[in-house]
Amino acid sequence: MRISTGRSKLKATLTYLEDTLRRKVIFFTGKGGVGKSSLCAATALLAKKEGKKIAVVSWDPSGENRPPPLATALGLDWIGLETLSAFREYALQTIRSERLYDSLLDNQVLRTFVRAAPGLADAVVAGKIWDLYSKKSYDLLLVDLPSSGHAVSFFKSPLGLKTIFKSGFIARDTERVCSLFSSPDCRLDLVALPEELPLIECNELKTTLAGLHPFSFGYLHLNQVFPSWLKTEPQPFEDLKSCLALLNQRLSEQEATYPLASQVGLPVLKVPRFVEPSPAANIAEVARFLVNE
Amino acid sequence: MNDLFHSKRLFLLGGSGGVGKTTLAASLGVALAEAGYRTVVLTVDPARRLASALGLENFQSDLQRIPVEGTGELWATMLDTERYFDRVIARFATSDKQKEKLLNAPLYRTMVESLGGSHEYAAMERLLEFFNDSGFDKVVVDTPPSDNARELFEAPLRLAQFMDNSVLRWFQGGANVYMKLFRTGTRLAMQALKLVFGSDFLDQLGSLMNDLEGMQAGFRDRNLEITRVLSSEQAAFILVTVPSEARVDDSIAFLETLKAQKIPLALLVLNRMEHVPPSAHPESSPPICKALAFQKALAEEQTHSAAKLVAKVQCPVKKLLCRSGEVHDVRILSSLGQELSAKE
Numbered sequence: 273m274r275i276s277t278g279r280s281k282l283k284a285t286l287t288y289l290e291d292t293l294r295r296k297v298i299f300f301t302g303k304g305g306v307g308k309s310s311l312c313a314a315t316a317l318l319a320k321k322e323g324k325k326i327a328v329v330s331w332d333p334s335g336e337n338r339p340p341p342l343a344t345a346l347g348l349d350w351i352g353l354e355t356l357s358a359f360r361e362y363a364l365q366t367i368r369s370e371r372l373y374d375s376l377l378d379n380q381v382l383r384t385f386v387r388a389a390p391g392l393a394d395a396v397v398a399g400k401i402w403d404l405y406s407k408k409s410y411d412l413l414l415v416d417l418p419s420s421g422h423a424v425s426f427f428k429s430p431l432g433l434k435t436i437f438k439s440g441f442i443a444r445d446t447e448r449v450c451s452l453f454s455s456p457d458c459r460l461d462l463v464a465l466p467e468e469l470p471l472i473e474c475n476e477l478k479t480t481l482a483g484l485h486p487f488s489f490g491y492l493h494l495n496q497v498f499p500s501w502l503k504t505e506p507q508p509f510e511d512l513k514s515c516l517a518l519l520n521q522r523l524s525e526q527e528a529t530y531p532l533a534s535q536v537g538l539p540v541l542k543v544p545r546f547v548e549p550s551p552a553a554n555i556a557e558v559a560r561f562l563v564n565e
Numbered sequence: 566m567n568d569l570f571h572s573k574r575l576f577l578l579g580g581s582g583g584v585g586k587t588t589l590a591a592s593l594g595v596a597l598a599e600a601g602y603r604t605v606v607l608t609v610d611p612a613r614r615l616a617s618a619l620g621l622e623n624f625q626s627d628l629q630r631i632p633v634e635g636t637g638e639l640w641a642t643m644l645d646t647e648r649y650f651d652r653v654i655a656r657f658a659t660s661d662k663q664k665e666k667l668l669n670a671p672l673y674r675t676m677v678e679s680l681g682g683s684h685e686y687a688a689m690e691r692l693l694e695f696f697n698d699s700g701f702d703k704v705v706v707d708t709p710p711s712d713n714a715r716e717l718f719e720a721p722l723r724l725a726q727f728m729d730n731s732v733l734r735w736f737q738g739g740a741n742v743y744m745k746l747f748r749t750g751t752r753l754a755m756q757a758l759k760l761v762f763g764s765d766f767l768d769q770l771g772s773l774m775n776d777l778e779g780m781q782a783g784f785r786d787r788n789l790e791i792t793r794v795l796s797s798e799q800a801a802f803i804l805v806t807v808p809s810e811a812r813v814d815d816s817i818a819f820l821e822t823l824k825a826q827k828i829p830l831a832l833l834v835l836n837r838m839e840h841v842p843p844s845a846h847p848e849s850s851p852p853i854c855k856a857l858a859f860q861k862a863l864a865e866e867q868t869h870s871a872a873k874l875v876a877k878v879q880c881p882v883k884k885l886l887c888r889s890g891e892v893h894d895v896r897i898l899s900s901l902g903q904e905l906s907a908k909e
Contacts, residue, residue, distance in 0.1 A: 342811075547862030
């Protein structure tokens with residue numbers, strides 16, 4: 273059933289899982305090392321269990337395309353985007369002959385140009401995501417974006433390009449990409465750690481992103497939150513005292529940042545810090561946590 | 566203080582985002598200044614972390630002096646890529662006219678904003694300026710948060726390549742670009758590009774490339790100099806990481822890039838190491854046992870990935886234990902800096 277009312281109303285009624293299942297593309301963004309890939313993988317796991325055909329999409333701007341170990345370990349479909357091949361696919365829509373492309377455009381000069389031209393890499397990658405979305409080969413694409421600085425330039429690229437590319441394929445795709453970003457099919461989630469400065473930055477990131485496109489913002493994943501049962505009685509034993517006091521203090525510091533998380537203005541998911549023996553087992557726990565949110 | 570910090574002059578701290586690089590760069594700066602050196606810390610993290618760690622409210626990109634104990638001096642600056650890149654252009658420009666034309670071109674603006682590498686390039690440029698400034702004894706650089714080292718070292722090179730002759734030859738000539746290409750036999754390629762990019766863009770790019778003429782040599786020379794300085798005896802590259810399953814592959818990739826770039830690793834810092842907890846007492850309550858088990862799991866999770874990394878390096882390894890609290894003032898930076906720079 274498709275509900276066409278405003279987002280705010282939906283938020284109040286839909287669970288994380290329900291909201292996730294009605295989307296086609298979910299972007300995860302946040303600073304490096306906050307666990308974007310983990311949340312992306314956990315959400316993928318969740319949707320897969322519900323019978324959705326999902327793919328984790330990642331993109332490393334430096335051109336290195338290692339499959340994320342998590343996606344492999346969890347048996348998730350993974351699509352790695354690479355600037356040059358995305359550009360090739362792009363150009364082939366126009367040129368239509370692989371031989372012609374390879375003989376004319378597959379050279380060092382063009383490779384350098386595609387990598388270095390302003391915003392072009394961002395644009396072809398965004399175009400590729402639109403392409404995957406419109407082909408509907410997957411029910412849901414979970415996009416693990418590069419860290420926040422780059423994510424801003426990624427979402428900014430079609431806007432900058434609008435002024436530069438007035439005609440041609442890129443101009444056309446720019447429009448499409450912008451419409452995807454503002455579509456209710458697409459959701460943008462933020463990931464942060466419960467630390468003061470990163471949360472302030474996360475708040476700024478949201479403001480910046482909101483100024484770029486009328487996104488459907490989803491959730492703020494506050495990752496690696498210490499469980500509240502870590503709060504223990506002061507210890508009489510000297511050796512245990514400092515260790516437990518430090519844990520207690522770290523927990524209190526985390527709790528002190530929760531108001532900052534609320535200020536971001538999105539529903540906050542306090543994703544616990546799991547200590548399972550393997551990363552894949554941790555993701556499974558995160559997925560189990562998200563089901564109940 | 567460890568000899569490394571006395572003998573080297575330039576310290577680059579690298580690593581992926583969120584490992585505490587900026588804080589450690591600031592701490593090292595404080596420790597060096599307290600040891601009597603005139604020190605400058607350059608941060609390129611667009612976030613205002615260093616500023617708050619150093620207790621500076623309105624941190625500008627200009628050089629600012631930070632009061633520290635002892636006879637040395639501590640200066641800090643934050644890199645404003647856009648402004649700084651303008652300066653680079655101004656320096657390499659062959660005439661005022663060329664400079665004006667470039668700085669006012671809309672394509673140039675977009676390029677500086679979005680071109681991968683301008684951040685890294687500007688950082689390397691500024692580093693070189695400080696390195697060549699004899700007014701500073703020690704230069705500490707907090708490198709841009711690169712998910713991998715390739716971006717850090719290759720982006721400036723890519724930019725230099727972009728400015729390079731072979732690319733320029735394609736686009737030079739502004740409106741005449743198609744004529745030229747017709748002659749050189751790449752007319753078809755250009756037509757294909759025109760279809761993809763549209764002719765407006767190619768025209769703008771053609772004229773930008775034309776405006777950049779004569780500046781390539783400057784970029785290339787600088788690039789060679791940066792490579793020379795980074796691999797020199799005076800430079801020390803410090804890799805900072807927090808050992809974790811999720812990050813260990815990135816760190817290993819980082820190490821491999823350093824090797825490929827012939828930049829020796831001076832120190833591996835394993836930051837925020839979890840404490841190995843003592844065992845519970847027989848009288849300890851179940852919640853206490855549970856908390857200790859949690860702490861133990863946190864520590865064990867790190868052991869494996871830390872060992873994997875340590876096996877990959879020949880350089881000294883510094884383990885810094887997890888501390889509580891955000892670093893807000895120079896006093897904390899000082900104690901962290903002393904821990905970082907102490908002899909083993």
